Amino acid sequence: xxxxxxxxxxxxxxxxxxxxxxxxxxxxxxxxxxxxxxxxxxxxxxxxxxxxxxxxxxxxxxxxxxxxxxxxxxxxxxxxxxxxxxxxxxxxxxxxxxxxxxxxxxxxxxxxxxxxxxxxxxxxxxxxxxxxxxxxxxxxxxxxxxxxxxxxxxxxxxxxxxxxxxxxxxxxxxxxxxxxxxxxxxxxxxxxxxxxxxxxxxxxxxxxxxxxxxxxxxxxxxxxxxxxxxxxxxxxxxxxxxxxxxxxxxxxxxxxxxxxxxxxxxxxxxxxxxxxxxxxxxxxxxxxxxxxxxxxxxxxxxxxxxxxxxxxxxxxxxxxxxxxxxxxxxxxxxxxxxxxxxxxxxxxxxxxxxxxxxxxxxxxxxxxxxxxxxxxx
Numbered sequence: 001x002x003x004x005x006x007x008x009x010x011x012x013x014x015x016x017x018x019x020x021x022x023x024x025x026x027x028x029x030x031x032x033x034x035x036x037x038x039x040x041x042x043x044x045x046x047x048x049x050x051x052x053x054x055x056x057x058x059x060x061x062x063x064x065x066x067x068x069x070x071x072x073x074x075x076x077x078x079x080x081x082x083x084x085x086x087x088x089x090x091x092x093x094x095x096x097x098x099x100x101x102x103x104x105x106x107x108x109x110x111x112x113x114x115x116x117x118x119x120x121x122x123x124x125x126x127x128x129x130x131x132x133x134x135x136x137x138x139x140x141x142x143x144x145x146x147x148x149x150x151x152x153x154x155x156x157x158x159x160x161x162x163x164x165x166x167x168x169x170x171x172x173x174x175x176x177x178x179x180x181x182x183x184x185x186x187x188x189x190x191x192x193x194x195x196x197x198x199x200x201x202x203x204x205x206x207x208x209x210x211x212x213x214x215x216x217x218x219x220x221x222x223x224x225x226x227x228x229x230x231x232x233x234x235x236x237x238x239x240x241x242x243x244x245x246x247x248x249x250x251x252x253x254x255x256x257x258x259x260x261x262x263x264x265x266x267x268x269x270x271x272x273x274x275x276x277x278x279x280x281x282x283x284x285x286x287x288x289x290x291x292x293x294x295x296x297x298x299x300x301x302x303x304x305x306x307x308x309x310x311x312x313x314x315x316x317x318x319x320x321x322x323x324x325x326x327x328x329x330x331x332x333x334x335x336x337x338x339x340x341x342x343x344x345x346x347x348x349x350x351x352x353x354x355x356x357x358x359x360x361x362x363x364x365x366x367x368x369x370x371x372x373x374x375x376x377x
Contacts, residue, residue: 021175033127044134066098068204113139185226
């Protein structure tokens with residue numbers, strides 16, 4: 001089945017072409033490299049995995065209850081609009097919400113793949129080119145995984161959100177080599193990583209938990225890559241250059257915040273204009289979504305501070321968004337947690353498979369023994 005058959009909103013059949021600027025940079029220095037970056041590159045090579053084998057695609061998923069989480073997490077829960085809905089409509093709300101969220105993950109991963117490829121092309125340092133090449137493969141695997149999940153398990157998809165599309169376009173069309181890092185590695189990946197983490201931790205369903213945990217294991221390295229490269233580069237920026245990048249961060253954070261409203265889901269569920277407005281009002285005032293939005297900046301804010309973009313003006317923008325307190329988050333601790341959760345999932349799954357194999361062997365032996373003819377006394 002074509003993905004276009006799954007879209008709730010018609011998506012253009014042609015490709016989306018973004019005019020890119022900048023130079024392809026070759027370097028003839030093959031010997032020297034930063035130890036931290038080369039260690040990350042080695043880790044990127046060591047941690048490659050196959051989505052078809054590592055993920056248990058035989059696990060069932062209810063498309064009307066993809067994550068298995070309480071309805072209290074739905075923005076309109078408890079409102080008059082929710083109370084007027086019957087069971088069928090509520091099931092559709094759950095399905096469309098999950099389809100929209102995972103669709104944006106999918107489109108973001110394709111964007112990350114293209115940004116990573118651009119970093120390989122434009123970054124001046126060979127060690128950064130090496131690592132970005134492993135990330136390009138990671139992002140291809142993530143896009144493959146989310147596409148399969150939507151096609152085989154959810155059966156519904158949404159085109160790219162306009163706010164995500166706008167940030168991707170401004171990131172890719174900038175001629176400066178550091179902007180794909182800043183737009184993708186820090187903003188888009190940082191927000192996605194936090195969203196994956198919230199959903200990984202609250203879902204009660206094993207398949208989405210596997211997918212989110214394994215993708216996060218990769219993404220934590222990607223954010224670390226962006227931090228290393230930009231922290232080194234931004235030490236030498238002029239005040240004017242620093243201000244330009246802070247403007248980009250502020251605009252990008254507002255775009256990412258607005259993306260979370262998901263207006264298109266309400267507009268494409270057969271609601272009237274008045275009901276759509278009612279749903280958006282509930283989205284604006286949902287306490288759960290307010291907390292969710294705040295948590296989504298838990299990776300971005302400390303990363304922006306770490307790379308040296310931390311003027312009073314930028315801090316005020318984060319205060320206005322209500323996320324300034326996220327600056328105290330430890331990125332290292334969060335990354336260690338991401339690694340550990342994925343490894344524990346692997347260990348639990350391997351232990352279960354080993355137990356099943358032992359049970360099969362024991363059953364085979366028992367069957368063999370029972371089929372042996374009895375010996376005469």
